[in-house]
Amino acid sequence: MEIPEEIKSKFPDCPPEIVAYIYYLHEKIDKLEARVTELESRLNLNSSNSGKPPSSDGYTHKNRTTSLRKKTQKKPGGQPGHTGKTLEQSSNPDHLETHSPEVCSCCGRSLQNGAIIGIEKRQVFDLPPPPSIEIIEHQSITKICTHCGGKTSGTFPQGVTQPVQYGSRIKAYLSYLVHYQFIPYERATEACYDLFGISISPGTIVNITRTLSEKLILFHESVKNALKCESVIHNDETGIRVEGKLNWLHVTSSSRLTSYSVQTKRGTEGINNIGVLPIYTGISVHDFWKPYLSYSCTHSFCCAHILRELKRVEEETEQKWPNILSELLIQAKGLKEIFHTDDIPIPRIMMNSIKSSYDELIQAGLDENPPPVHIAGKRGRKKKSFARNLLERLDIHKDGVLRFIEHIRVPFDNNLAERDIRMMKVKMKISGGFRDRANAEAVVLIRSYISTIRKNGERVIEAINDAFNNNPWMPETHTGLNDA
Structure with a gap:
């Protein structure tokens, strides 16, 4: 910010030290205003306008409802034409239990010789009782040759190396609980006892983890x-x-x-x-x-990152081009879903139209956000605004931003x-x-x-x-x- 000319015109009548102090204060104010703007920008960042994770948003009403998704006319739940999935009866049940009436509910006489006129089936899907640990003992028998007197022992199965050890399946179940379902080691040992009736220490699970990782190096x-x-x-x-x-x-x-x-x-x-x-x-x-x-x-x-950054620019500057550019990218994403889902390239005329509109919007943004003007007498370069940096990046890397519309296998985002x-x-x-x-x-x-x-x-x-x-x-x- 320049010092107004009417103020400068009075400098000749002021002592030099006063003028120098005014310049010092003016420069200090510029730095403080820039710092305030930067801190306000940081304060307004959330998961919808930056790369911050949603967990950092807190529980405020504003942050809970901000989303890049646009409202549609669809109602919540399954959409028309959606093939739902439900539990269906099996044609080959594991067990069959019949429930036949003993006496007539009308007259009380025996139905032992009564004719069957109908059967109603109801099936219950349930788990069998918890499995118990199966202990397999391997014995290596040593024999002596009647011809030469040499001793020969039987070979243990591969992997059976200790006098007592756990088998591969119990190790697989423990690894599944800890590394797929993310159950902590202590609770995994409790689950192992409740499900299988055996006590395994957390240290054993650590050893199992190391063993499994060694087998996965190749x-x-x-x-x-x-x-x-x-x-x-x-x-x-x-x-x-x-x-x-x-x-x-x-x-x-x-x-x-x-x-x-x-x-x-x-x-x-x-x-x-x-x-x-x-x-x-x-x-x-x-x-x-x-x-x-x-x-x-x-x-x-x-492009999901770009949409969040565009939303930040829109909130900070209230300019129109970020929202229009966001809509253009979302429109291009819709075209990709229509054509690329069927392995069909987007027609060249549509791609050219998207690229042309993209160039126009970037140029409009650059015009609205000119580079900072260097003030004579001040050292160093003045910091560019976030909007300007984003625009220059989107301009230089245009091909990488729009690559998803040209290649069928390239997605819109990095999800x-x-x-x-x-x-x-x-x-x-x-x-x-x-x-x-x-x-x-x-x-x-x-x-x-x-x-x-x-x-x-x-x-x-x-x-x-x-x-x-x-x-x-x-x-x-x-x-x-x-x-x-």
């Missing part, structure tokens, strides 16, 4: 190799605590694969340690976090990676953090396995049991870089 390497060949992958990261220090959980995933990794660094050093993005040549979907842009693959940006990482955030809310790095790395490896087998329609407990038996589910590696 699986995890196979997943990372398969991700390098996917046409589209998703990337995201979040903070976790390991040994009381801030670490970073990275996720690299696709519609059929998930790979988690714990790194001490958030940026390129951690990403390079994972080893997927540095040599990946397909399309990577992520937010605008700068380290992702340092890799030579094709980039696609999460797949965010859903994958959300489950680990649930784990963090329950446990608070990991006491040691080895346990953290073991848990994220197991979660990579569980997430991947779920995406491929496999049963979690059976797949974990197979892993304990040295036969984990493995992904098929195929080259699909041209499928996008």
